[in-house]
Amino acid sequence: MSxxxxxxxxxxxxxxxxxxxxxxYNPSSVRTGAKYLKARLRGPxxxxxxxxxxxxxxxxxxxxxxxxxxxxxxxxxxxxLRALKVRGxxxxxxxxxxxxxxRAARKK
Amino acid sequence: MGGRLNARVARDIAARNGxxxxxxxxRAYLFVARNQTLSPxxxxxxxxxxxxxxxxxxxxxxxxxxxxxxxxxxxxSEFGLCRFQFRLKALNNxxxxxxxxxx
Numbered sequence: 445m446s447x448x449x450x451x452x453x454x455x456x457x458x459x460x461x462x463x464x465x466x467x468x469y470n471p472s473s474v475r476t477g478a479k480y481l482k483a484r485l486r487g488p489x490x491x492x493x494x495x496x497x498x499x500x501x502x503x504x505x506x507x508x509x510x511x512x513x514x515x516x517x518x519x520x521x522x523x524x525l526r527a528l529k530v531r532g533x534x535x536x537x538x539x540x541x542x543x544x545x546x547r548a549a550r551k552k
Numbered sequence: 553m554g555g556r557l558n559a560r561v562a563r564d565i566a567a568r569n570g571x572x573x574x575x576x577x578x579r580a581y582l583f584v585a586r587n588q589t590l591s592p593x594x595x596x597x598x599x600x601x602x603x604x605x606x607x608x609x610x611x612x613x614x615x616x617x618x619x620x621x622x623x624x625x626x627x628x629s630e631f632g633l634c635r636f637q638f639r640l641k642a643l644n645n646x647x648x649x650x651x652x653x654x655x
Contacts, residue, residue, distance in 0.1 A: 477587035487572030
């Protein structure tokens, strides 16, 4: 046979439990806003989501031009462009007058 | 930023910084506004203050984007990568403990 425990004793038990575990005793379940204070701050972890900026040779050259670091990829690119230009595959000349423009020769 | 920085990633970073910067103050106003034991006029004032915060101070405006490409959809949040970057890195053995299923 289970015995019915008096509500007052149950309330006293809850109150004691609250004092032991350091929580607020709120028998009427009023919204006290405590959850906004208890929740952990999410900002610090949010800020760390993206990895920190990594520096490239271009960045270092821009910041310290006096170091004269050689950017291999950029050197290769310029070398290739020079080779193309020698073979006449460079960019076309800019038109000096409206008559030179290829636009003028285009069908209307 | 290790990966690509496009406008959407820059906006997200700004939102993250804004949230971090205003979080404590916003929490305090939230506590007052949601506290039923305080007087309604005080709670109303707190709610008005909350409404005055900028857009990029609310945690809801922060979106996890791919840390490599900045893509906004198909992100595996555990790795912070979009599904394609996840596949590339997993096949390249850059994600510890991840391997292609085969049975």
